[in-house]
Amino acid sequence: xxxxxxxxxxxxxxxxxxxxxxxxxxxxxxxxxxxxxxxxxxxxxxxxxxxxxxxxxxxxxxxxxxxxxxxxxxxxxxxxxxxxxxxxxxxxxxxx
Numbered sequence: 001x002x003x004x005x006x007x008x009x010x011x012x013x014x015x016x017x018x019x020x021x022x023x024x025x026x027x028x029x030x031x032x033x034x035x036x037x038x039x040x041x042x043x044x045x046x047x048x049x050x051x052x053x054x055x056x057x058x059x060x061x062x063x064x065x066x067x068x069x070x071x072x073x074x075x076x077x078x079x080x081x082x083x084x085x086x087x088x089x090x091x092x093x094x095x096x
Contacts, residue, residue, distance in 0.1 A: 004032045017096075 009028045013020045020028070071077045074087055083090040 004029060004036060 006025055006029050009025050009032065010020070013025070013028075078084045078087065078089070081089045
């Protein structure tokens with residue numbers, strides 16, 4: 001059976017900058033163990049005589065042609081920015 005420890009959940013939460021309660025840690029540990037056990041079960045299924053399928057509905061992706069749109073000025077482009085600095089998009093810091 002798949003096993004993930006509380007310490008691993010705490011480590012993952014720390015990496016994701018999440019503050020979890022003890023109850024949440026216990027719940028996530030149990031949930032992750034169930035998910036990993038299910039994945040192990042799926043991995044054991046013998047698919048050697050199974051044909052590949054790409055989709056059961058017959059629908060296909062509809063792609064559009066890439067088009068280059070040149071903006072006359074940077075200001076027109078930056079008007080969509082929630083925040084800007086020195087002519088560039090300003091985004092929140094995502095890495096400590």
